[in-house]
Structure formats: structure tokens, C-alpha cells
Amino acid sequence: MQEPRVVEAILSRYRNLIILAIVIVAQLLLVAWQVRTSHDVRLIRIWAVTTVTPLAGVTEAVRRNTIGFLEDYFILLDVREQNRKLRQDNDRLKMENIYYRNQLTTAENSRALSAFQLQSASKTVAARIIGNGTASSAQVVFIDRGSTSGVAKGMAVVTPDGIVGKVIAAYPLASQVLLVTDPTFSVGVESQKAHIHGTLTCNGSNCVVDYIQNEEKVDPGEWFYTSGEDRIFPRGFPVGTAASVKSGEFMKDIHLNLSGAPGAADEVLVVLHGVHQLIPDTPPEQRMTQSLPAPPPDATPGPQTPKLATQADKIKQQYVDIGQEQNHAYGAIGSNMPNYNKPPAAPAQSPAQPETMSKPAAKPAALPAVRAVPPPSGILGARKPAPAKQPVTEKPSQVDNGPVLPLGAPRKKAPAPPQP
Amino acid sequence: MTEYSEQLLKKPLREGWLNRFQVLALLAITLVAIICQFYLPRLIPNIEFLEVPLLLTIYFGLMRQNQLSALFFGAFVGLAQDSLSHLPLGMYGIAKTLVGYFAASVGVRFDVDNGFVRFTLTFFFFFFHQFFYWIMRRALLGQIVPLDPQRILLQALLNAIVAVPLFMILDRMNLSGS
Numbered sequence: 001m002q003e004p005r006v007v008e009a010i011l012s013r014y015r016n017l018i019i020l021a022i023v024i025v026a027q028l029l030l031v032a033w034q035v036r037t038s039h040d041v042r043l044i045r046i047w048a049v050t051t052v053t054p055l056a057g058v059t060e061a062v063r064r065n066t067i068g069f070l071e072d073y074f075i076l077l078d079v080r081e082q083n084r085k086l087r088q089d090n091d092r093l094k095m096e097n098i099y100y101r102n103q104l105t106t107a108e109n110s111r112a113l114s115a116f117q118l119q120s121a122s123k124t125v126a127a128r129i130i131g132n133g134t135a136s137s138a139q140v141v142f143i144d145r146g147s148t149s150g151v152a153k154g155m156a157v158v159t160p161d162g163i164v165g166k167v168i169a170a171y172p173l174a175s176q177v178l179l180v181t182d183p184t185f186s187v188g189v190e191s192q193k194a195h196i197h198g199t200l201t202c203n204g205s206n207c208v209v210d211y212i213q214n215e216e217k218v219d220p221g222e223w224f225y226t227s228g229e230d231r232i233f234p235r236g237f238p239v240g241t242a243a244s245v246k247s248g249e250f251m252k253d254i255h256l257n258l259s260g261a262p263g264a265a266d267e268v269l270v271v272l273h274g275v276h277q278l279i280p281d282t283p284p285e286q287r288m289t290q291s292l293p294a295p296p297p298d299a300t301p302g303p304q305t306p307k308l309a310t311q312a313d314k315i316k317q318q319y320v321d322i323g324q325e326q327n328h329a330y331g332a333i334g335s336n337m338p339n340y341n342k343p344p345a346a347p348a349q350s351p352a353q354p355e356t357m358s359k360p361a362a363k364p365a366a367l368p369a370v371r372a373v374p375p376p377s378g379i380l381g382a383r384k385p386a387p388a389k390q391p392v393t394e395k396p397s398q399v400d401n402g403p404v405l406p407l408g409a410p411r412k413k414a415p416a417p418p419q420p
Numbered sequence: 421m422t423e424y425s426e427q428l429l430k431k432p433l434r435e436g437w438l439n440r441f442q443v444l445a446l447l448a449i450t451l452v453a454i455i456c457q458f459y460l461p462r463l464i465p466n467i468e469f470l471e472v473p474l475l476l477t478i479y480f481g482l483m484r485q486n487q488l489s490a491l492f493f494g495a496f497v498g499l500a501q502d503s504l505s506h507l508p509l510g511m512y513g514i515a516k517t518l519v520g521y522f523a524a525s526v527g528v529r530f531d532v533d534n535g536f537v538r539f540t541l542t543f544f545f546f547f548f549h550q551f552f553y554w555i556m557r558r559a560l561l562g563q564i565v566p567l568d569p570q571r572i573l574l575q576a577l578l579n580a581i582v583a584v585p586l587f588m589i590l591d592r593m594n595l596s597g598s
Contacts, residue, residue, distance in 0.1 A: 056455060133504060
């Protein structure tokens with residue numbers, strides 16, 4: 001009879017402590033079950049996220065649309081106190097300027113994201129960061145895209161400037177993103193010049209590239225890109241530059257400056273379908289600079305031929321053609337003298353011949369305003385070949401200087417009527 | 421014992437909160453605290469140190485002075501916070517359960533209406549919460565997360581500073597039923 005009373009007394013006396021122990025043990029078992037089975041109590045998380053994220057999204061939208069105007073209003077009040085009369089117009093303009101600048105910045109950000117989306121081979125979806133995780137270290141953020149937008153766990157999150165993190169949970173209307181600055185997050189990286197592979201780990205803003213041996217060559221300021229080995233980020237996304245490179249005991253001590261500013265980004269891209277790319281030869285900022293497009297090719301159709309400016313160039317080209325035709329190598333020992341008197345087999349194909357001679361009547365209207373000249377006779381003073389028939393072409397409207405005469409002939413007017 | 425210390429230890433009579441406690445208001449203020457933790461760092465940079473759910477747990481523990489209700493409230497707030505974090509459910513739940521229980525235990529012995537007592541207890545409980553959470557992260561999850569005591573102490577100080585006016589506001593709302 002005494003034992004139940006003792007138990008009752010203990011239970012009544014230590015009731016709160018026992019309940020505390022039960023609650024703690026129950027939660028410990030919950031944690032142990034999640035860790036051991038890698039399962040998550042997804043229903044509770046969905047409820048919580050679905051409750052909180054719409055409210056945060058609405059708050060963010062209201063803030064975006066109102067707080068800028070409120071700030072401008074307070075600024076305006078302050079300026080009025082200082083000098084109401086003189087600065088009233090100026091403040092109005094300033095407020096408008098701020099408004100338009102904000103609009104422009106927003107548009108530029110969206111345009112940059114759109115341009116990056118078009119440029120990138122990977123399929124991405126744009127998302128806005130709407131809140132932070134509730135853990136004290138706060139290396140987790142929530143984005144306003146969830147499984148209904150195609151986002152799934154394990155997808156990479158990037159910006160045009162660099163990497164941001166990875167999706168660790170996708171809910172219907174929102175997703176949880178673990179930032180690359182979290183101590184438990186590692187990224188496979190590759191240096192730009194020597195393509196040395198390493199592992200990036202961060203503790204807040206302090207990012208280090210591990211597992212690069214002292215023998216490898218990495219320069220300060222060198223860019224690192226994702227290597228794709230972590231199976232999260234596609235290869236070729238910029239990560240950051242080496243801030244300092246020191247030799248350690250076995251491995252190099254490389255500190256990295258992240259280029260993506262994961263904690264400060266407002267808009268990000270979720271990589272729905274990643275495509276590995278090559279590591280670019282130039283740093284991202286050089287690739288980002290705008291340059292004029294290449295000049296268009298010449299409008300003249302057909303093969304591009306070198307323009308021969310002088311008669312000597314044409315004769316030299318003719319010698320070259322003759323040499324090639326007769327398999328003669330100029331300057332080579334044992335090569336026979338070519339027959340310079342032999343006319344070229346296909347003079348029209350020679351690049352030295354003007355096009356007006358090769359296709360005399362093809363397009364008369366397109367003929368240049370240069371008189372057709374007889375083919376050069378090869379060597380000066382050699383017997384002139386039979387004169388080619390003058391093609392019947394429309395006479396150009398320019399002044400007729402008469403036919404080209406052989407060397408040494410007296411220049412005189414052509415007899416009228418001209419020869420057929 | 422001096423007059424001041426007697427004053428600190430003096431406990432005013434409190435009414436049972438079940439009659440007066442506004443459950444809906446409590447749920448709403450908890451939701452607001454969670455949203456503050458979720459959204460405020462996006463709105464105001466460098467405010468990540470503020471642990472509004474923890475301050476709420478400490479307040480209800482101190483003012484309620486009922487160990488059972490305080491530990492259940494701490495567990496509820498902690499699990500809600502866990503559900504929005506990337507860590508397994510129960511990490512914050514355990515830490516805040518203990519904070520709620522100990523806050524209620526301490527609230528019985530001290531005059532928790534005193535601003536200095538509130539400041540000191542908040543400072544202590546914040547440090548305990550963060551330290552215990554770090555231990556659990558290492559022991560249960562095997563995560564090697566660096567501990568920065570100076571940073572935690574500074575955060576505890578800032579949270580204690582915020583807690584004093586926040587508790588006064590909550591007093592005016594009479595949410596604790598005290």
C-alpha cells in the first residue's frame with residue numbers, strides 16, 4: 001500500500017520535470033528519426049511555409065510599392081524645413097528622379113536577368129527572395145517560386161554575376177535555398193587558367209578553396225568557375241576571384257571573393273535544367289563589356305580575290321600562275337625554266353584577271369566604269385597574242401578615252417566609225 | 421539582504437492566466453514573431469541578431485510563471501521556427517522548451533516586472549539558447565559549426581536591450597494574462 005503512495009508523491013512532486021523530460025525526449029526522438037532515415041516531417045513544413053510565405057510575399061509587395069514613396073515624403077519634409085521656398089521645385093524633381101531611377105534600376109535588373117536567361121544554355125526560371133530562414137545563422141533564404149513553377153530540391157540558384165546556393169526544399173508556392181555561404185555547403189570549383197580543381201567552402205563571407213596542392217599554380221585575382229563535379233551547379237558558372245594565394249603545409253591556402261553576393265541578391269535564377277559549359281578564356285567582366293559587332297562582309301558576291309593595284313602586280317601574279325601551271329618552283333634547284341610565252345590555260349580563272357574580262361556579258365549593267373583592257377602579253381616585248389574579240393557591251397556613260405594602245409604607239413584619235 | 425534585493429525577489433500576486441489569456445492573440449503574436457524572424461532581415465539589413473521568437477518565449481515564461489504552459493509554448497514556438505529552417509524539426513523546439521521551462525522557474529523567484537531583471541535574464545537566456553543550440557548541432561547533427569562567444573555575447577546584449585521595451589509593449593497588450 002505504501003509503494004503506490006510513494007509513486008504518487010513522486011509523480012505529483014516532479015510532475016513538471018517529468019513532463020519536461022517527456023517533451024524533450026519526444027523531440028529528440030523526432031530529430032533522431034529525421035537524421036537516421038533522412039526523412040522530413042514535410043507536412044508540418046508545408047503548413048508553416050504556406051502560412052508564412054504568402055504573408056511575407058504580400059508584405060514585400062506592399063513595401064516595394066509604398067516605402068519608396070514614404071521615404072521620399074520624409075526626405076521632402078526635411079528639405080522643406082531647411083529651405084521651403086527655393087527648394088520646393090527641386091525636391092519635386094528630385095522625388096521624380098528617384099522614382100524614375102528606381103524604375104530604371106528595376107528594369108535594368110530584370111533586363112540583365114532576361115539577357116542572362118537568353119544567353120545561358122541552361123534552362124532557368126527567375127525568382128525573387130522573399131525572406132530569410134529562421135535559423136540564427138540565417139544562411140537560408142526563401143524564394144517565391146515553388147514546385148508549381150518546376151523548382152525541385154537540389155537545383156542550383158545563380159545570378160548573372162555568380163552562384164547563390166541550392167534548393168534544399170521545394171514547397172508549392174515557395175522554395176528554401178541554402179546559400180553558398182553556409183558552412184555545410186561545398187561547391188566544386190575550377191581555376192580559369194590551369195583548370196585546377198578544388199572545393200569551395202564558406203563560413204559567412206570567408207570563403208576558402210580547399211584541396212589544391214602546393215605544386216599547382218594559382219595566381220591572385222584568378223577567376224574560379226564551377227566545375228560541375230558537385231552535380232549541383234553546371235560547369236562554367238563564375239564563382240569568384242582568388243583574393244589571396246598562399247602555400248600551406250600540403251595544400252594551398254586560397255581565399256576567394258565571391259562574385260555573386262549571395263546574401264544581398266534580390267532576384268535570382270533557379271537552374272531548372274543545367275547544361276555544362278566550357279570554362280571561358282576571358283574573365284566575366286571582360287565578356288560582359290559591350291563591343292560593336294563585326295563589320296559586315298563586302299557586298300561583292302563570289303570569291304574574294306586580292307586586289308591588284310598596279311600593272312606590275314598583275315604581271316607578277318601572271319608569272320606565279322604560269323609557274324604553278326607548269327609545276328615550276330621559283331628559286332628551287334633543278335626546276336626547269338617555265339615557258340613564259342605559253343598563254344595561261346584559263347586566264348579567266350586567274351585572280352589576276354579583272355572580272356570584266358572573265359564574264360564580259362554576264363551583267364553588263366554591273367560592269368565597272370573601267371574600260372576593258374587586253375590581257376597582258378606576259379613579257380614586255382613578246383609577240384602579242386591574237387586580240388580577243390571585244391565583247392558587245394553597253395558603253396558606259398563616262399567619257400571615252402579611246403582604246404588602249406600598245407606600248408610605243410603614237411597616241412592619236414580613233415578613226416570614226418569604230419571597227420566592228 | 422538589502423532592501424533592493426528584497427524588492428527584486430518580491431513576487432506580486434498573479435491571477436490564473438487561463439481565465440484571461442487570449443489564445444487567439446497569443447497565436448497571432450507568435451505568427452508575427454515568426455514573420456519578423458523570417459522577413460525582417462530582408463527589410464532591415466544587419467538585424468539578423470534579433471531573435472523575436474526567443475524573446476517571446478522568455479517573456480511568456482517569465483510572466484506566466486507556469487512551468488508546464490511555458491515549456492509547451494516554448495516547444496510550439498521552437499517547432500514553428502524549425503519548420504522554416506533547413507535543420508530537422510525539434511532542434512529549436514528542444515532549446516526553446518528548456519528556455520520556457522527555466523524562464524518560468526526563474527520567474528517564480530524574481531520580480532520580473534523590474535527592467536534590470538528582465539535585461540539580465542534575457543541576456544542569460546539568449547546565451548544559453550545559442551550555446552545549447554550549437555551543442556545540439558554538433559552532437560545530434562554532426563555539423564562542425566564554429567562558435568564565436570564574443571559574437572554571441574554581443575548578440576545577447578543587443579537582444580536584452582531590445583527586450584526591455586518589447587516586454588513593456590507586451591505588458592500593455594496584457595497578452596500574458598498576468
